[in-house]
Amino acid sequence: MVRFNLAALLFALLVPCVISQDVIAQDNDTAEKAAPLTESVSLFNGKDLTGWTGREDLWSVEDGQIVGRTTAEAPIRKNTFLIYTDSEPSDFELTLQFKIENTNSGIQYRSKVIDEKEFVVGGYQADIDFSNRFAGILYEEKGRGILAERGQSVTIDGNGDKMVKKFADGKELGNGIHPGKWNDYRIVADGNHLQHFINGALVSEVFDHQSDKSSSSGVLAFQLHVGDPMVVRFKNIVLHPVD
Structure with a gap:
């Protein structure tokens, strides 16, 4: 039974x-x-880190700016990020101003959170550095590394092979970027076409057709890089529909 x-x-x-x-x-x-943008959206209220998450001992708001700071007394052991949590945009234009004091930082976009506790992300990065060697390049954090140097337009095919075209001299473009001072950054992500502009000049671009590696949407984040003590500042952070 x-x-x-x-x-x-x-x-x-x-x-x-x-x-x-x-x-x-x-x-x-x-x-x-990841819904398409229909109007411009400010991502920072200028007062606190509402909408953002990261290590509270490293990130703060000062004078209407998001400030990331590391010290010699308490060095970080790995790259860590301040992550925007309210949206994971796909196609967009991101405009902001940045100022860096020492070492290296970057702006992550269409990225994935790899470690929520340690605030680690991987994905496309618009690079920033005080030495002005890497500022403007397209780097893939925790991924394929440098995708386009400054002054390069790179097409990546489905197998990951690159076709590189030089549209400007990287060092000359670097002369228009000012470490230790405020600079304008504009990032355009439109389908598989990714572009970085600093102070109005196109500095790098990628057409990413490698579907198993590329990303169509994801989080935005700011980087604090392992190494010497550093300070990086961001303000006027606005997300726009692609024009």
């Missing part, structure tokens, strides 16, 4: 529904965060 456990039967019937609703909610949340 077959005996039925009524409680177990009800549990078996109900649990898939609960899990299904959770999955749907997560999918809806992800879709909402």
Whole structure:
């Protein structure tokens, strides 16, 4: 004789529904965060880090600026990031101003959170550095490394092979970037076409057709780089629809 456990039967019937609703909610949340932009949105209120998450001992707000700071007394052991949590944009233009004091930083976009506890992300990065060697390049953090140097337009095919065209001299473009002073950064992500502009000049671009490596959406974040003590500042951070 077959005996039925009524409680177990009800549990078996109900649990898939609960899990299904959770999955749907997560999918809806992800879709909402990656929804196309219809108007410009300010990502920073100038007063606090609402909408952002990162190490509280490293990131703060001063004089209407987001400030990342490391010290010699408490050096960081790995790159860490301040992550924007309210959206994961796909196609967009991001404009902001930055100022760096020492070493290296960057602006992550269409990136993925790799370690939530340590605030580690990987993905496309618009590079910033005090030495002015890498500022403006397109680098893939935790991925393929340098995708385009300053002055390069790079097409990456489906196999990861690169076709590189030089549209300007990288050193000359660097003369228009001013370490230790405020600079304008504009990042354009339109489909697989990615462009970096600093102080109005195109400094690098990539057409990324490598579908198993490329990214169509993801988080924005600011980097503090392992190494010597540093300070980096960001302000006037606005996300725009692609023009």
